Amino acid sequence: MQMKIENKTKWDTKDLRKVFKLALNADNKIEGRFNKHLTVIVKYRNIRQIVKNQIRLGYWTPNETYYYKGCAYYNIGWMRISLPKENINPKIVAQVFIHELEHCRGFRHNQMGKWFKLDVSFLSNDIQINKED
Numbered sequence: 001m002q003m004k005i006e007n008k009t010k011w012d013t014k015d016l017r018k019v020f021k022l023a024l025n026a027d028n029k030i031e032g033r034f035n036k037h038l039t040v041i042v043k044y045r046n047i048r049q050i051v052k053n054q055i056r057l058g059y060w061t062p063n064e065t066y067y068y069k070g071c072a073y074y075n076i077g078w079m080r081i082s083l084p085k086e087n088i089n090p091k092i093v094a095q096v097f098i099h100e101l102e103h104c105r106g107f108r109h110n111q112m113g114k115w116f117k118l119d120v121s122f123l124s125n126d127i128q129i130n131k132e133d
Contacts, residue, residue, distance in 0.1 A: 001034055008043045009083060015129040016042060016093070023094040026122040027101055034105065036077035040097070045069050045082035064089065065116050070096040072103035079104060090127045094120045 003020060007013045020040060028034060045067055067084035079100040083093065099115035 001036070001038065003038045003040065006039065006041045008041070009085075010131045011042065011083060011088060012130045012132045016040075019090050019093050019123070019127060019129060020097050022122055022127075023097045023120070024101065026120075027098050031102075031105060034077075034101065036104065038077040038101075038104065039079070041078075041080040043080065043082050044085055047084070065092060068092050068096050070100040070115075072100035074103055074108070075106045077104050088129045090129050091120045091123055092116070093129065094118075094123055 001024075003017070003024070005013055005017055005020070007016060024034065024038075047067055050066060069082040070079060072079035079097075081093070081096055081100065095115050095118045098118050098120075099112065102112050
């Protein structure tokens, strides 16, 4: 299985690939091998508009997970992951990746648990995603 990463951020592509591969390997042990070519587009999350709308609606509650987002097509090896510009959390990145990978496998939300509750204990605490030079 090949994984193509289109990184449109300053986060290091090698570090992202390491987290994605660890997450993919952990998920393969549970769901079986993912045999499709996988394209992962990584971009920044535009949080300003979300915060503005939530404040306007009266329910803004600061939460680290608001800074991460994913999107994927069902049964196709394509996903987009949006990340914050600062202070990235590799465990949340892995959780979003696995959630979107499940969509690529064909799962819908009613067949999955909450993405922010996914077990990512396979990631050691020393894993970091740094910015490229």
